[in-house]
Amino acid sequence: MGVDRPLTYFRAKSAATRGRIAAAVGAIALIAAALTGTAAAGTAAAAPSGGWRLPGKWACSGAPVPDGWVITGYDRTGCKGAGSWYQQPVKDGIWTCSGSPVVSGYVITRYDRGGCTGIGAWYHESARDGRWTCAGSPIPPGYVTTNYMRTGCNGIGAWYHELVRNGMWTCSGSPIPPGYRSTTYMGTGCGGVGAWYTVRA
Secondary structure, three states: OOOOOOOOOOOOOOOOHHHHHHHHHHHHHHHHHOOOOOOOOOEEEEEOOOOOOOOOOEEEEEOOOOEEEEEEEEOOOOOOOOOOOEEEEEEOOEEEOOOOOOOOOOOEEEEEHHHHHOOOEEEEEOOOOOEEEEEEOOOOOEEEEEEOOOOOHOOOOOOEEEEEOEEEEEEOOOOOOOOEEEEEEEOOOHHOOEEEEEOOO
16 A cells, blocks of 8 residues: 555546446545545544555544554545544554554554655554564564664664574663563674673573
């Protein structure tokens, strides 16, 4: 799914019947109504039925995001000018808007400064051993950071996540899971941010 794929406007062909044209206009009007937040303030409008997004709902700014859901679209003009957000269930490999919750078990692996109508977007993937993540991404339980790349994630920096093991170098600031301890420090480790040798306690 693209971060901000524009709505596709259907052009009626010269041989199309009036009924098909009316149906297309009606569908566009329905999508426009959802985007502009014509549902009651604070409630969600029905999601467009097209394949450009997974099933979800538009909600006005300030509406809670259900557990296990993320925000994937933003319309500044929605909800009578208050702004509206598109909410949908999280999945592995999904772009989300800045400010979206990060569901437990997921990490942020890419950043697009212009995504979500200019407010920025983040790519969510399931946590796994040996994955680069963006600065600010959550570190799931049992994982540590073992390397740092200043230019990663479109310039905001990236950290390498691994499952903790006995006898590994971890970056300064990395969580140390229960049952482990840091023993030796290396100032040049982790791309210059410093590293600690981590062993079983």
